[in-house]
Amino acid sequence: MSITRRQLLILLPAAAVAWKSILAGTPEASPNYNMTEHWWGMLVDITKCIGCGSCVRACQMENQVPDGYFRTWVERYHVSDYDIENPKVDSPDGGKNGFPPATASDGKNFFVPKMCNHCADSPCTQVCPVGATFVSPDGVVLVDQKYCLGCRYCVQACPYGCRFVDPKKKTAQKCTLCYHRITKGLTTACCENCPTGARQLADLKNPNDPIHEFLKTHSVQVLKPYLATRSKLFYNGLDGSVR
Amino acid sequence: MKAFKDAGHLFRLASVFLVGGVLFLAFRGVLVPRSFGQYGHYRADAIKETAALPISYAGHQVCEGCHADVLEVKSKGVHKQVACEACHGPLATHADDPASVQPAKLDTAVLCVRCHEANLAKPKNFPQVVSAEHSGGAPCETCHQPHSPAIVAVAGGNQ
Numbered sequence: 001m002s003i004t005r006r007q008l009l010i011l012l013p014a015a016a017v018a019w020k021s022i023l024a025g026t027p028e029a030s031p032n033y034n035m036t037e038h039w040w041g042m043l044v045d046i047t048k049c050i051g052c053g054s055c056v057r058a059c060q061m062e063n064q065v066p067d068g069y070f071r072t073w074v075e076r077y078h079v080s081d082y083d084i085e086n087p088k089v090d091s092p093d094g095g096k097n098g099f100p101p102a103t104a105s106d107g108k109n110f111f112v113p114k115m116c117n118h119c120a121d122s123p124c125t126q127v128c129p130v131g132a133t134f135v136s137p138d139g140v141v142l143v144d145q146k147y148c149l150g151c152r153y154c155v156q157a158c159p160y161g162c163r164f165v166d167p168k169k170k171t172a173q174k175c176t177l178c179y180h181r182i183t184k185g186l187t188t189a190c191c192e193n194c195p196t197g198a199r200q201l202a203d204l205k206n207p208n209d210p211i212h213e214f215l216k217t218h219s220v221q222v223l224k225p226y227l228a229t230r231s232k233l234f235y236n237g238l239d240g241s242v243r
Numbered sequence: 244m245k246a247f248k249d250a251g252h253l254f255r256l257a258s259v260f261l262v263g264g265v266l267f268l269a270f271r272g273v274l275v276p277r278s279f280g281q282y283g284h285y286r287a288d289a290i291k292e293t294a295a296l297p298i299s300y301a302g303h304q305v306c307e308g309c310h311a312d313v314l315e316v317k318s319k320g321v322h323k324q325v326a327c328e329a330c331h332g333p334l335a336t337h338a339d340d341p342a343s344v345q346p347a348k349l350d351t352a353v354l355c356v357r358c359h360e361a362n363l364a365k366p367k368n369f370p371q372v373v374s375a376e377h378s379g380g381a382p383c384e385t386c387h388q389p390h391s392p393a394i395v396a397v398a399g400g401n402q
Contacts, residue, residue: 109364144289
C-alpha cells in the first residue's frame with residue numbers, strides 16, 4: 001500500500017484532530033457547572049456550634065479521611081477571665097465523638113469548628129514545587145493527587161494547620177470544600193449534616209446568596225487576618241483568643 | 244576564506260545544541276500534561292478529577308423525594324433543620340438502590356446525647372440535659388419521637 005502526497009496531506013489534519021480528542025481525557029463530571037460563575041467560601045457561626053462532631057464524622061465518611069487525620073475538626077476553648085491571652089484548647093479525636101463535660105465554669109467556654117480557609121492568596125499553593133496544589137478558578141484550594149510528590153512543603157506552609165500527608169497514598173490531603181458535591185449543586189458534607197446550621201456554604205459570586213446579607217449585618221472575622229491570606233472562611237462571633 | 248578555515252567545530256557545536264534543543268522540546272511535549280497551564284501553574288484536569296469523586300451523602304432533598312411522610316412530621320417540629328443523614332448516616336447507596344441497601348436501625352441512647360448532653364461550652368439557648376438525671380436510664384424515644392421531639396399530651400398524637 002502506498003500513499004500519495006495528496007492523501008498524506010488530507011490524512012495529517014484528521015490524525016491531529018483524533019490525537020487531540022485522545023489527549024483531552026475524561027469528560028467533565030458535571031456538565032452544567034460553570035467555574036467562572038462561582039467564588040466559594042464558608043460561613044461558620046460560632047454562636048450556633050454545639051460541638052456535636054457531626055461535621056467531622058460527615059467529612060470523614062464523605063472523603064474517606066483516614067483515622068486520626070482530619071480535614072475538618074472542632075476545638076473547644078476555655079478562656080479564663082484572668083488570662084484571656086492563654087486559652088485552654090482541647091479537641092479529643094478532632095471532636096468526632098463530641099466533648100466530655102466542661103469542668104471550669106469561670107470564664108467562657110465555646111466551640112470553634114476549623115477547616116481549610118480556602119484563602120485567595122494561599123501560602124500553601126505558593127510553596128508547591130511542582131504545581132500540584134492550586135486555587136481553582138472558582139476559589140477552592142485543591143490538590144492534584146496525581147502530581148503531588150508528598151514533600152510536605154504545603155503542610156508546613158499552611159498557617160491554619162489544615163493539611164496532612166495521607167499515610168497510605170503519601171500525598172498531601174486537605175478539605176476540597178466537597179468539590180465533587182458543590183459542582184453538582186449539593187452543599188458540602190459538613191454543612192449538610194450540621195444540625196444547627198452553624199456552617200453554611202457560601203457562593204460569593206451569587207448575588208442571591210444569603211452570605212451577602214449576613215456579612216452586611218454581622219461582625220464577621222477571619223482567622224489570622226494579619227497574614228493577609230484573604231481567607232474565605234468567615235467566622236461569626238469569633239473570640240479574640242482563638243488562634 | 245581564511246576566517247572560516249576552522250569553522251567546522253562551530254557547526255558541530257551548533258548541531259549539538261540544536262539536537263539538545265529539539266530533544267528538550269520533544270520530551271517537554273510528551274511529559275508535560277496537555278492541560279497544564281490552562282488556568283495557571285497546575286494541571287487543569289485535576290479539577291475535573293476532584294469533581295468526579297463519588298458522593299456518600301445523598302442530601303436531604305433526595306430523601307424527601309420518597310419519604311414525604313417523615314418530612315411532614317419533621318417540618319412541624321424543632322428538628323426541621325436537621326438533615327436526615329445527620330442522624331441516619333451516609334445513604335447515597337440507599338438512594339441509588341432503595342431495595343437492596345437498607346439503613347441501619349438507630350440507637351437513640353447514642354444519637355440524642357451527641358447534641359443534647361449538657362456542656363458548658365454549648366450555647367445557652369440550646370436545649371441540653373444531663374441524660375443520667377433526665378431520664379433515669381430510660382431510652383429517649385420512650386417520651387420523645389426523634390422526628391418531632393416535643394412531648395404532645397394526646398397519646399399517639401405525635402410520631
